[in-house]
Amino acid sequence: MDLTLLTGYGFWNPLLWLAFLLIFGGISYFLWALRGNPAYKPGTEQVKPFISGNPEPAKDLVHIRARHIYWGFVEGLRGYYSFARKMHTGDVRDYALWYLGVGVVVLILLVGGI
Amino acid sequence: MIVEYLPQQFVQNLPALIIAIPLLGAFIAPLLKKHGRAAAGWTVAITGVAFLLAILLMDYVRASQGGMVVYVFGADSPGLTLPSGYTVPVRIMFQIDGLGVLMAFLCTLLPFLAAVYSVGFARKETGLEKYYALMMLMTVGMLGMVLTGDIFNLFVFLEINSIAGAALVGFRNYRGEAAEAGFKYIAISAFGALMVLFSIGILYGKYGNLNIAYLSGVIEYSRLDLIALGLLLTTFALKCGAAPMHHWVPDAYGEAPGSISMMMVISSLSSLYALIRVCFILFGGIVISLPAVGWILIIMGLISMLLGATMSLIQKDIKRFIGYQAVSQTGYMVMAIGVGLAVMGDPVAMQTYGRNALTAGLFHLINDAIYMGLLFLAASAVIYAARTRNMDEMGGLARKMPYTAVFFLIGAASIGGLPPFSGFASKLLIYESVFAFNPVLAVVAMVTSIIALAAFAKQFAAVFLGPPLSNLKRVRESPRSMLIAMAVVAFLTVLFGLYPQLVIDWLVRPAVEAMLNLAGYGAWGGA
Amino acid sequence: MDALVTNFPFVIVAILVAIGFYAVAFKRNLIKIVMGITIIESAVNMFLITLGYVQGAYAPIYTMAPEEAQGNMVLPTPQALTLTSIVIGVAVTALMLAFVVNIYRHYGTLDSRKARRLRE
Numbered sequence: 001m002d003l004t005l006l007t008g009y010g011f012w013n014p015l016l017w018l019a020f021l022l023i024f025g026g027i028s029y030f031l032w033a034l035r036g037n038p039a040y041k042p043g044t045e046q047v048k049p050f051i052s053g054n055p056e057p058a059k060d061l062v063h064i065r066a067r068h069i070y071w072g073f074v075e076g077l078r079g080y081y082s083f084a085r086k087m088h089t090g091d092v093r094d095y096a097l098w099y100l101g102v103g104v105v106v107l108i109l110l111v112g113g114i
Numbered sequence: 115m116i117v118e119y120l121p122q123q124f125v126q127n128l129p130a131l132i133i134a135i136p137l138l139g140a141f142i143a144p145l146l147k148k149h150g151r152a153a154a155g156w157t158v159a160i161t162g163v164a165f166l167l168a169i170l171l172m173d174y175v176r177a178s179q180g181g182m183v184v185y186v187f188g189a190d191s192p193g194l195t196l197p198s199g200y201t202v203p204v205r206i207m208f209q210i211d212g213l214g215v216l217m218a219f220l221c222t223l224l225p226f227l228a229a230v231y232s233v234g235f236a237r238k239e240t241g242l243e244k245y246y247a248l249m250m251l252m253t254v255g256m257l258g259m260v261l262t263g264d265i266f267n268l269f270v271f272l273e274i275n276s277i278a279g280a281a282l283v284g285f286r287n288y289r290g291e292a293a294e295a296g297f298k299y300i301a302i303s304a305f306g307a308l309m310v311l312f313s314i315g316i317l318y319g320k321y322g323n324l325n326i327a328y329l330s331g332v333i334e335y336s337r338l339d340l341i342a343l344g345l346l347l348t349t350f351a352l353k354c355g356a357a358p359m360h361h362w363v364p365d366a367y368g369e370a371p372g373s374i375s376m377m378m379v380i381s382s383l384s385s386l387y388a389l390i391r392v393c394f395i396l397f398g399g400i401v402i403s404l405p406a407v408g409w410i411l412i413i414m415g416l417i418s419m420l421l422g423a424t425m426s427l428i429q430k431d432i433k434r435f436i437g438y439q440a441v442s443q444t445g446y447m448v449m450a451i452g453v454g455l456a457v458m459g460d461p462v463a464m465q466t467y468g469r470n471a472l473t474a475g476l477f478h479l480i481n482d483a484i485y486m487g488l489l490f491l492a493a494s495a496v497i498y499a500a501r502t503r504n505m506d507e508m509g510g511l512a513r514k515m516p517y518t519a520v521f522f523l524i525g526a527a528s529i530g531g532l533p534p535f536s537g538f539a540s541k542l543l544i545y546e547s548v549f550a551f552n553p554v555l556a557v558v559a560m561v562t563s564i565i566a567l568a569a570f571a572k573q574f575a576a577v578f579l580g581p582p583l584s585n586l587k588r589v590r591e592s593p594r595s596m597l598i599a600m601a602v603v604a605f606l607t608v609l610f611g612l613y614p615q616l617v618i619d620w621l622v623r624p625a626v627e628a629m630l631n632l633a634g635y636g637a638w639g640g641a
Numbered sequence: 642m643d644a645l646v647t648n649f650p651f652v653i654v655a656i657l658v659a660i661g662f663y664a665v666a667f668k669r670n671l672i673k674i675v676m677g678i679t680i681i682e683s684a685v686n687m688f689l690i691t692l693g694y695v696q697g698a699y700a701p702i703y704t705m706a707p708e709e710a711q712g713n714m715v716l717p718t719p720q721a722l723t724l725t726s727i728v729i730g731v732a733v734t735a736l737m738l739a740f741v742v743n744i745y746r747h748y749g750t751l752d753s754r755k756a757r758r759l760r761e
Contacts, residue, residue, distance in 0.1 A: 005539060005615045008470050008546040014612040017534055059581035066505035066576035070427055070568070077424070084425055088361060090760025092298050092674060092753050095361045096305060096665045099352050102359055103309070107344040109406050111337055266722055273729045277736055284740055290747025291758050297671070297740035298759075304678050304733045305665060311685050311726060318719070319692040365759045428761065 117174045125174055126192045129185035129208045132167040132218070133257055136160055140250035143243050150242040154233045157246040161226040161253060168222040172215040180634055181624060182211045184263065184327075195638050203325040209263025211635065212624030216476065217260035217387045219621065220483050224380045225253040227599045228373035231491055234593030235373055235498060245285055252278035252377055256384045265317065265396070266324045268388060269310050272353070276303035279381050283370040295362075295369035302362050306349040313342035326396050331636040335400045343400075346392045347407065353385035355444045356411075357418035363444075364429075364437035372494020373599075375433065376487035379440060383483055386447060390629060393455055398632040401455060408456025415449025416558050418442060423565040427572070431503045432493045435573060436486070439529060442562055443482045449559070450475030450544050453551045454629075467550035472626045474543035477618055481536040481610060485528040488603040492522035495592040495600070496577060505576050507585060512578035514589040519578045521600040526574055528607050530567030536607045539614035650691040657684035671744065671751045675737045682730045686723050693719030 005012040040046070049056060074081055117125045124131075139160030146153040175183050185192050185208040195203055210218075229249065236245060255275030262268050280303065284296025318324055320339070321332055333339055348359075355363040363382070367375045393401050393411075401407050422442030429435035454472040457463040495518045496511060497503050512519035528535035531542075541563055549556035591597070610617050628635075657680055664677025699710035701717045741751065748756045 003613055003615055005543075005618065007543050008467060008550065010542070010546065012533075012539055012542065012614065014534060017612075058584075060584050063509040063580040063583060064576070065509065066430065066572065069572040069576055074428055080424070081428065084421065085428075085761050087358075088425070088761050090361075090365075090757035092301055092671075092757075093666055093668075095298060095302050095359075098361065099302065099306065099348070099359050100662065100666065102351075103345065103348040106348050106410055107341060109410060110340045110344045110347075110404070266725075270725060270729065273733070277729075277732055280736060280740075284743065287743055290744065293740050293743035293747060294756060294759055297737060297744060300733065300736055300740065301665075301674060301678060304737070305681070308678070308681050308685050312688065314722075315685065315688050315692055318689075318722075322716070324718070369759070425761075434759075 115173055115177050117170060117177055120170070125170070127185075128167060128171045128174055129183065129210055129261060130187065130192075132164060132171055132222075133254055133261070135167065136164050136250045136253045136257070140247045140254065143247035143250065145243075147243045150237070151233075153243045153246045154229070154236075157229040157249060158226070158233065160250060161222065161229045164253065164257070165222040165226045168215070168218045171210065171218060175210050175212070175215050176624070180637075181628065182209065182634065184209050184638060202323055203328055206267055207263040207325065207327075208261045209327060209635070210261050211631070212626075212628035213387065213390065213476075214260050214628075216480070216621045216625040217384060218257060220380055220480060221253065221256040221260055221384060224376055224483060224487055225249065225256075227487070227602055228376050230602075231373045231376075231596050231599035232371075234595035235494065236371060237593075239286070239371075241285075245282070248278045248282050248285075249374075249377070252282065252381065255279075256381055259384045260387050263326050264324050265314050265326055265329065268326075268391075269307065269314055272310065272385070272388070273304075273307050275381055275384065276300060276307060276353075279303075279366075279374075279378060282374045283366045283378070285371060285374070286369075289369070292369045295365040299362050299366040303353065306352050309345045309349050313345040316342045326391070327636045327638065330395050330398055330632060333397055333399050335403070339397070339400065343392070343397045343407070346396075347389065347410065350385050350389035350392060351411070351414055351448070354382045354389060354448070355418075355441050356414040356448050357421045357441060357445065358414075360418060360422065360441040360444075363441050364425075364434045367437035367440055367490070368431055368434035372433075372491055372498070375437075375490035375494065379486045379490070380483050382440075382444065383479055386444070386451075386479065389448075390451060393451075394629045395632060395635050402458045405456045405459065408452045408454070408458070411448050411452030411455060412555065413452075415445040415447075415452055416555065418445030418448060419558060419562040420445075423562045423569065426569050427565070430505055432496060432505050432508070432573070432577065433490065433503065435505070435569070436489050436493055439489075439566060439569065440482075440486050442566060443478075443486065443529065445562070446541070446544055446559060447475045447478050447482065449555060450478065450548065453548050453555070457551065463551075467547045469626060469630075470543060470547035471551070472629060473618060473622050474540055474547050476622045476625050476629075477614065478540035478544060480617065480621065481528070481540045481607075484603055484606050484610065485525045485535070485537060488521060488525035488600060488607060489529065491596070491600050491603065492518050492525060495596050496522075498596075499589045499592060500586055505573065508577045508583070509580040509586070510578070510582040511586065511589065513582055514586065515578075515591050517597055518592055518600070519574075521604045522578065523574060524604045524607055526567075526570035528611065530570055531563045532567070534608070534611045536610035536614070539611055650687065650694075654684045654688045654691070657681070657687065669752050669754060671741045671753055671756065672738075674753065675734065675741060678737070679730070679734055682726070682733075686726055686730075689719045689723045689726065693717075 143153050184195050186194055187206045255271050258271030280296045280300035283299050284292045286292040316338055352359040367378055419442050422438045426435050426438035450471045454468050457468040528537040531537045545556045661677045661681030665674050695715045698713050698715045701714045744756050745751055750756055
């Protein structure tokens, strides 16, 4: 049974992948087991977050919620996103208009013979 | 070959049985009004039987001459395509080749898993008998679309598919948004389907026949035919959710119950099948000298990929987010198929990379159906447990729902293209084959894949990681039937990722052969 | 003049399709959008029926057919297609109107600019 997938330039073989997983997993485990901070003592003041002596806020408040993740990416592409938001009006008539528009363009391309 | 050991009468009628059994099941389900659990069990049994029949059908088609089966309804014997005295086919026929059995495999596997999932998921809803009846009806619609050899039949099954699908999208009639999504889906589908009917009218008026095999032989390069091609192309692109006509996809996928979202994925993919059938077989004779068709699909694919991936980043609703990712994944397939179409006239390019692009597109179709299904199931399990759809209100759910979290992570890694999950193998094939055609396409595909991975990292981190939240204290792990369905899909994702070559040899290669076998498809058509 | 008479049904089809497109794309009331889709459906049905019409030919009923009908009958396929399409159209229209009723119940409006909580 041949498990190798030829993709044109490269290939993929699960057994090879497993072999590499074992090798690199072994190396990672070795690195992890070898070192470690000897000064780390769980259950002391040391493991608490440092916020300049202020009381620690409730866990609900420190959770990074979905809207905060990639805020910068969306902000950086604000021009693009304002266009994309405008395109998705949610109005059923616009759905039909997009369909008609694309249909007209396709027909012009095909029948016009470009 | 299993089919050799079965009665010949049964095997010959498999194409009719695979439609008839879910149809019968759909009409019996409403009788189980008082017994919601019985309706669920009935649906699991019927869709399971349909799945077994699809496997047998695959075996039968492989064993037949030319890898193709023509089933004639109402004839003296199922194989009697041209009775004596007839030069053109007149009856309704099913024509099943490698591509058809690939789709039939998916169109029965996913409804079966959706039915298993629904046992636990839909337990508390009312009107379950209608839910299950519509579910089987939708299965019939999809199966009919992928098996039929008659273009009007294709329209009828497309409408069955759309009507049942829209009714299921709006199933939760206590939510206004569900009715809105259902209305948008059925309105736009009905509009599109009428254009399909219009182009069928054009073809019938010109050639006086509705059989795809016959039409593929006589189609010619004329204005009317090109108008019909344009209408069919646009409509099936609309129905498979390619941008910029994708607006209904996030609405419908997002508002449908979880199991139905999974079925909606394969329902759109059966429209993609119709697009392939129209481009490669029905109009295969003229598309070969018309690279514009391939380029139209490539451009739609590029827009879908980028727009879907970027729009998903700003979503709040957990399922709408995945809906936009579905648009982006459809883009991959449409682009790969477009590359295959664009080089159809060039035998050398076809041999070196065109065939690989088609293989990649179809393999991605299988993987997409499976991992998209997994993501929708996992996301719906989260909604079911957390009773909110807003990702901003979620967090730390991996503590409460460890299995669901693992399944979601498998789906997310697969869509992001991480080895050894199934998305990796098909995306690798897509990159390498479209790179040979035009490097820009491969670059866009890779950027999209990175955005998808980043987007799912966001979703996973926001929903499953973090401290336990006070508003989610009462969350429990999903019921067992939902976990079983998700486990099966997750297992398939890993299996197809580890052994892609097996799936390609078993399902995809025969399908690609069938796509390019225009002469073989129309050989008996009498044209 | 003769060409105009022959093509007259097709002109009607084109006008109906245009009216339907206009209603779907520019009317705000959801019920009018449904009406637009129904008008397009009628246009397509009329197109199919027109294709099946042959001047001077007979209906394809063999029982008690007159002599001159032999070999001069129309194909029944377009009529069959149209009937199927009408049946499907009824189902689609009923479903769409049911959704419109549901939307009105929850949103209290039929204006497509207001009935759009799903956007972006």
